[in-house]
Amino acid sequence: MxxxxxxxxxxxxxxxxxxxxxxxxxxxxxxxxxxxxxxxxxxxxxxxxxxxxxxxxxxxxxxxxxxxxxxxxxxxxxxxxxxxxxxxxxxxxxxxxxxxxxxxxxxxxxxxxxxxxxxxxxxxxxxxxxxxxxxxxxxxxxxxxxxxxxxxxxxxxxxxxxxxxxxxxxxxxxxxxxxxxxxxxxxxxxxxxxxxxxxxxxxxxxxxxxxxxxxxxxxxxxxxxxxxxxxxFLGNPPMNLIKAQYQDGELQIGKQTVSIPENLNNHQLSHQNKVYLGIRPEAISDISSSEMPDMAKLTLQIELIEPLGRETLLRGKIPETEEVINFFVSGTWSGKPKDQLTVAVDLKQVFIFNEINGERIV
CATH class of the missing domain: 3.40.50.300 (P-loop containing nucleotide triphosphate hydrolases)
Incomplete structure (x- = not known):
């Protein structure tokens, strides 16, 4: 050895x-x-x-x-x-x-x-x-x-x-x-x-x-x-990387706004404008969890439904953008493509990246 x-x-x-x-x-x-x-x-x-x-x-x-x-x-x-x-x-x-x-x-x-x-x-x-x-x-x-x-x-x-x-x-x-x-x-x-x-x-x-x-x-x-x-690269499906505009503690994604928690709203981020928001599929849940602290809401239009047995992989597009998000729901999902669905995003599990060099900001 x-x-x-x-x-x-x-x-x-x-x-x-x-x-x-x-x-x-x-x-x-x-x-x-x-x-x-x-x-x-x-x-x-x-x-x-x-x-x-x-x-x-x-x-x-x-x-x-x-x-x-x-x-x-x-x-x-x-x-x-x-x-x-x-x-x-x-x-x-x-x-x-x-x-x-x-x-x-x-x-x-x-x-x-x-x-x-x-x-x-x-x-x-x-x-x-x-x-x-x-x-x-x-x-x-x-x-x-x-x-x-x-x-x-x-x-x-x-x-x-x-x-x-x-x-x-x-x-x-x-x-x-x-x-x-x-x-x-x-x-x-x-x-x-x-x-x-x-x-x-x-x-x-x-x-x-x-x-x-x-x-x-x-x-x-x-x-x-x-x-x-x-x-x-890591993750199956991998992390969702979404283009966003940052200003005054908020991220603008299409016509939707996500407020950034204080722990993410640091000095380095304040000098950014165009960024990428990174969200793991497991950080996204159905809207019933959205009343928990540090959760944000996003409305999606479902484009693809992939039943996997004990869970279903959904792919949803953020309206007014080309951004697509993959996430899981438990069991079988009863909806169909083109349905709108509002999901909850756990902001404790998100990342923000520099749009130009791809380096992580927070």
Missing amino acids: AKVALKDVSRYYGNTSAIADISLTIEDGQFCVLVGRSGCGKSTLLRTIAGLEAVSQGSIYINDRRVNDLPARNRDVAMVFQNYALYPHFTVAENLGFGLKMRKTDKKTINQQVKTIAQSLGIAHLLQRKPKQLSGGQQQRVALGRAIIRQPQAFLLDEPLSNLDTQLREETRAELKRLHQELKITTIYVTHDQVEAMTLAEKLVVLDEGKIQQIGSPEEVYNNPANMMVAG
Whole structure:
């Protein structure tokens, strides 16, 4: 196990920057998730740590050892890709034990470790099969087992679950979490799936356009987004971001006015005019709650109704604007598209962002 540290790391392709000035420390035994939209640089960053991409500038340390000039095979890390890359002519047992065989480990030790890993991953009954005889989930477990059996200093996983169906992803995700809690190996995991990011991460790193936008625990990043990019990325559905005009403690949204509580009406906000109001779907409720303190009313015209079983997702447009808000109501909603609905917004759970640079104001 090892601490992984990056200091001012950049990677350029000609004049194009894939990642820029990345400084990040993943502590020994920590599970760190790199998350962001496609093309944000997360896979490039992982590949530079692995040694599969050269660093254009900056330094990478594994266990306090600078590894910039070390080839991938000498960095003592194990990487699992979206493509499982199993040897098709080997059995599962041979795939699992291949790395140990290359290290000249004796056959008895290889067999013992293969059986132990296979049992922990629930694939002991598959040891004599070949990859083409396995399901996608089984192949993924073999790929994970092949990485684990090496006992590397760090695991690097690049969207390893993206080829699995929904149920299998959930099962394998839970298995990954259990294995990390058991093995405590430093893990760096790349995904664009925010559910994976929120459920697996101890440290969450949000990237956009090759730069770190925010670092923190999943709860910290979700509850206190640094900017509109982070706010609009995390959450399903993500935070509603609504254009508004601020003046004298009030927000004007179309022809509707929302009064800002004193705790939000700070000096920095008083210098703003055009802003974005950020509202999580869970901060919106039906009008029966509107008599509670710190609640504001908004009238919407319902555009879309999506029944989800125990709740219904509604999408409503604010009249006189192009702004759309997503929110949930319990159970089945009896209305129909084009109906008007007045909702309550919990102002304790809203955010205000600078329209120009997207940075959070309050």
